[in-house]
Amino acid sequence: MKNKELIEKLNKKHSLSFEEWEQLLSTYTKEDYEYATNLAREIAVDVFGKKIYFRGIIEFSNFCKCDCYYCGIRKSNKCAQRYRLDLEDILECCKEGYENGFRTFVLQGGEDGWFGDERMCEIVKAIKEHYPDCAVTLSLGERSFDSYKLLKEAGADRYLLRHETADETHYGELHPKTQTMQNRLQCLKDLKTLGYQTGCGIMVGTPGQTPKVLATDMKFMEEFQPEMIGVGPFLPHKDTPFKDAEKGSVELTLLILSLCRIMLPKVLLPATTALGTLEADGRKQGVLAGCNVIMPNLSPISVRKKYMLYDEKAGTDITAKEGIALLSQQMEEIGYEVVVGRGDFGKENEND
Numbered sequence: 001m002k003n004k005e006l007i008e009k010l011n012k013k014h015s016l017s018f019e020e021w022e023q024l025l026s027t028y029t030k031e032d033y034e035y036a037t038n039l040a041r042e043i044a045v046d047v048f049g050k051k052i053y054f055r056g057i058i059e060f061s062n063f064c065k066c067d068c069y070y071c072g073i074r075k076s077n078k079c080a081q082r083y084r085l086d087l088e089d090i091l092e093c094c095k096e097g098y099e100n101g102f103r104t105f106v107l108q109g110g111e112d113g114w115f116g117d118e119r120m121c122e123i124v125k126a127i128k129e130h131y132p133d134c135a136v137t138l139s140l141g142e143r144s145f146d147s148y149k150l151l152k153e154a155g156a157d158r159y160l161l162r163h164e165t166a167d168e169t170h171y172g173e174l175h176p177k178t179q180t181m182q183n184r185l186q187c188l189k190d191l192k193t194l195g196y197q198t199g200c201g202i203m204v205g206t207p208g209q210t211p212k213v214l215a216t217d218m219k220f221m222e223e224f225q226p227e228m229i230g231v232g233p234f235l236p237h238k239d240t241p242f243k244d245a246e247k248g249s250v251e252l253t254l255l256i257l258s259l260c261r262i263m264l265p266k267v268l269l270p271a272t273t274a275l276g277t278l279e280a281d282g283r284k285q286g287v288l289a290g291c292n293v294i295m296p297n298l299s300p301i302s303v304r305k306k307y308m309l310y311d312e313k314a315g316t317d318i319t320a321k322e323g324i325a326l327l328s329q330q331m332e333e334i335g336y337e338v339v340v341g342r343g344d345f346g347k348e349n350e351n352d
């Protein structure tokens with residue numbers, strides 16, 4: 001089958017075989033790319049209209065016990081200046097977000113033992129008490145089933161945990177042996193079982209990633225049926241083992257995003273900060289390739305530069321207000337409108 005036919009098949013059946021994925025990802029042409037991104041944009045407009053959900057991301061700790069080879073806040077990076085926000089700081093970020101129309105707060109951090117279940121549940125409950133009409137998304141890495149359960153009971157609605165890759169060999173190229181793919185995938189299953197709207201995802205262009213690896217990832221996402229997918233380019237950080245590695249490509253990232261949209265038409269799909277870092281208008285391009293979510297940074301300016309996952313991260317020297325204004329303007333420039341609302345999966349026709 002020709003690549004264009006494979007894209008059409010994906011659009012009809014929402015599924016391709018592993019071999020079909022591999023063919024598409026290893027032999028796609030400029031025309032295939034354009035066909036996929038245009039189709040994905042049309043699907044996103046059909047499902048969501050020209051509407052973009054904003055999620056306010058609060059990077060509340062950069063302490064991390066993990067040692068992922070790609071990540072700037074990995075445990076072994078002795079140059080990283082570590083910080084934690086307290087409950088008051090976090091609520092202050094939410095206030096700013098709420099006043100700007102945000103109805104989802106994403107709490108993201110390294111795997112920081114200081115934020116055990118009791119502290120984390122206290123934070124989730126406080127946000128829900130202050131902002132009962134808002135969704136809370138957590139992105140705290142791997143925790144136990146019981147921990148995820150407690151956080152859900154405290155009021156958390158969604159959880160983002162990129163699987164990073166579903167290819168075991170490639171997982172081993174990106175992580176030390178103490179971090180296993182089995183555990184990461186088990187966490188994702190646990191989150192779904194507990195009723196979270198669950199997000200998985202990958203970086204595009206990690207060292208050693210091949211079309212076969214990407215085919216494995218697409219197949220995994222097809223089977224897992226996530227409610228959200230996070231896909232952004234890999235970008236090197238100067239104090240990590242991957243400091244000399246090549247950046248991921250904009251085009252391949254946009255292709256993968258568009259194929260995610262075609263495969264899972266209703267999935268919540270952010271145009272990521274990493275995409276906006278790789279190219280100034282990366283997030284616009286993401287939306288034009290089928291993304292429907294943008295995650296402006298609500299973290300206090302004083303800590304922005306410390307949550308450096310990769311070099312030259314976009315938006316670290318502007319305030320939350322400036323960042324929101326810039327991203328809203330970018331969306332307007334391409335004819336999209338930022339909407340106030342929780343933007344839950346499957347409720348795209350509801351006005352909150």
Ligand code: SAM
Nearest residue numbers: 070071109110111139140141162234235309310
């Ligand atoms: N600790 C949580 C976790 O592991 O899911 C959340 C924080 S972690 C820093 C969030 C995501 O950042 C990771 O899932 C990874 O895909 C992405 N990331 C880390 N380093 C990156 C890099 N150098 N380039 C692009 N994305 C990166």
